[in-house]
Amino acid sequence: MSRSGFRQDMPPTGGYGDIPYKKALQIPRLKGYTKIAIATGITLAGMYVCTKQIQMNSRLRWEENDARLATWPLVKAEQDRLHLLQVRKNRDAEAELMKNIPDWKVGTYYGKPIYHNAPENHKAYSPDEYYVHSDPKKELRSYYSN
Amino acid sequence: MNTVRIGFFVSVLLSMVFCWELAGVGMMTCLLYCLSLVLGYRGGSQFREKSSPYECGFEPIGGARSSFSLRFFLLAMVFMIFDVEVVLLFPAMAGMMMDFVPVSVYFQGFFFFLILLLLGLWFEWSEGSLEWL
C-alpha cells in the first residue's frame, strides 16, 4: 500500500527561526514633548482666534440690536395700525349686531365710552373682548402665515 | 357666553405651541405603553413563582428594600451644595455674556465666587468626604 507523492509534514530545513516577540513599530511616533508642544500650540492658536471670534460675534450682535432699535418705531406704528384695525372691526361688528335696537350707543358700556384716545389705556383690553368677533381658525392661520 | 371663551382660547392657543409638543410626546408614550400592556397581558401576577423577584435561581431571601450605605447620602449632600453653586453660576454667566454690565464688574464678583467654590472643593477633599473606600 504505497502512497506515491506522500510527504511527511516536517519543520523546514534548519529549523524554525526565532519568534519575533518584540513589537515592531512601523510608524514613527512623535515624542511626548513634541505631542505636548503641538497640543499647546493648537490650543493657544485656537484661543487667539476664538477671542477674535467672540469680538466678531459681539459686533454682529450689537449691529443686530442697533437695527432692531432703528426699526422699532416703524414696527410699533405697524402694531398700532393692526390694533386700530381690530378695534374698528369690533366696533363695526357691534354696530351691525345692534342695529335693530333703537337706543343703542355703539362703543359704550353702561353709558361709559370704551374706546379712548388717551395713550394710557390704549391697549388695555382683555383678549376675550379683543378677539370676540373673530374666527379662531382664521386668527391662527394669519398668525402662522404672512 | 361661549364666544367670550373662544376669544380667550385663541390667545392662549397662540402661546401654547410648545406645550402641545410636550403633550404630543406624552400621548405617544401613553398610547404605546397601554397598547403593549394590553397586548402582552399573560395573567399578570397570579403565578407566584413567576412574579417573585429574580434572584439567580434561589428563593428570594429577605426584602429588597434594605438600608444602604451612608456614603450615598453624604454624596447626595455634597452634590446639593455644589449643584446650588453651579445653578448660581448660570445667571451670572448669562449677565456676563449678554453685555449687561462691564465684564470686569462681573469678573471681580464671580472670580471671588469661583475661588470660593474651589476652596469648598478643596475642603471636602481634605476632609475626606470625597473618598469612597
Add this chain to the structure above:
Amino acid sequence: MGLGQPIADAFKLASKGWIIPFRSNVMLYLFGPFISFFISFSMWYLLPFESQVASFKWAVIWFLCLSSVNVYGVIVSGWASNSKYSMLGTMRGVAQVISYEISMGLLMLFPAVLGMSFEVYEIFSSQKWVWIAFVSYVALVSWSITMLAEVQRPPFDLAEGESELVSGYHVEYGGMGFTLLFLAEYGCLLLVGFMLVGLFFGALEEFSVVFFGLMAAWCSVWLRASVPRCRYDQLMMLSWKSLCPLGLGSVVLAMIMKISAGLG
C-alpha cells in the same frame, strides 16, 4: 433585505409578556419607564438643526434640568420593582448621575460663554472661525467622559453591570417597560452625540449634525467593545477629583477669554 427586521423586532417587543413582581409598588413600577421615556424625548426639542421649527432661548438650561430629572426614571423603576439587583443598580446609578451632573453643568458653561448665548442654535452658529474643540481639548475630553457617564454607557455602566447585577435597574421589566427604558437610554445617547458635535464642532446643517452625531454615538459603542468597565470608587474619584476642578478651570478660562476679547 433585512429592512423589515427592526420593525418586526419592535412588534415582537411590544407584544412580549410582562409581570408585576411580587410585593412591588404597582403604580410606580408601571410609571417608571414612562418617566424615563418622556423626559428623554422631551430633551429632543433642542435638536440643533439649521431648519429647526422651534428654538428657545434657554435651551442649555433645559438640557441641564431634564438630564437631572432623568434620574427619577432610574429611581422609580429600580426601587419599585422590589428586587435586590434593581435596588443596588439604582443606588449606583443615582450616585453616579448626580456626581457627574456637577461637571456637566460647569463644562456646559464653557461653550455657552464662548458662544455668548444659552440658545443652542446661537452657540452652534457662533463657531464660524474656530471650533471650540480647538480652544480647549481638555474641555472636549472632559465633556465626552461626563456625557458617557451621564447616560450610563460603558465603560461607566455601573448601574447595569451584567457581570455583577444581572441587568441593574431594569431586571424585572419585560415587554414595553423594558423597551421604553432602552429607547430612553438610546435616545439620550443620540441626543448627546448631536450636542457634542454641535457644541464643540459647530455642526449646523442637517447632514453634518446627523452624520457626525451618529459617528459620535457610534464611538460610544466602539468604547463599549474596547474598554473594560471601571471600578466604582474610581468612577467617583474621576468625577469629584478630576472633572469637577477641570470644569471650574474651564469656566475661569472662558471668563478670561471673554474679558480679553472685550479688552482687545
